[in-house]
Amino acid sequence: KQWYQRRVRGVIWRVKEAAGKDHVTSWHALIGVLTLCLSVINALNGAPLVYKQLRLLPFLNRPLGALKRRHAQLGLFAVTSALLTVGLAFYSTWFEKKGLNLIWQNISFAGTMFLVGILVAQVYERRIAAPSSAES
Secondary structure, eight states: OHHHHHHHHHHHHHHHHHHTOOSSOSHHHHHHHHHHHHHHHHHHHHHHHHOGGGGGSGGGOSOHHHHHHHHHHHHHHHHHHHHHHHHHHTTSHHHHHTTOOHHHHHHHHHHHHHHHHHHHHHHIIIIIISOOSOOO
């Protein structure tokens, strides 16, 4: 998964450089960069859940349930921003050049946002609103 993401980012970067275009100029790109940052932060935020030694650090000395909820919240935000990035891609000039009209763009974006709604409801219900009984 990680090698694929690096390869795609590298290809996108090289194509922009070859065309002499500026980087990170659209909403799709801005939200994409935010998504990458949130993914790294959430990975670091989840480390104390796997490595118990990290919980000895003063700023991570929290109940396990609180750490899990915070990880779920940040992960939900990261995945939501990732799906928003995908949805915004439907409004790029690439799609417009392919001749896809606004109806298909809106249907695609609505489908992506529908997935966001399902994901938010499930994570909120299972991880955030109803804390587990084994929170210690």
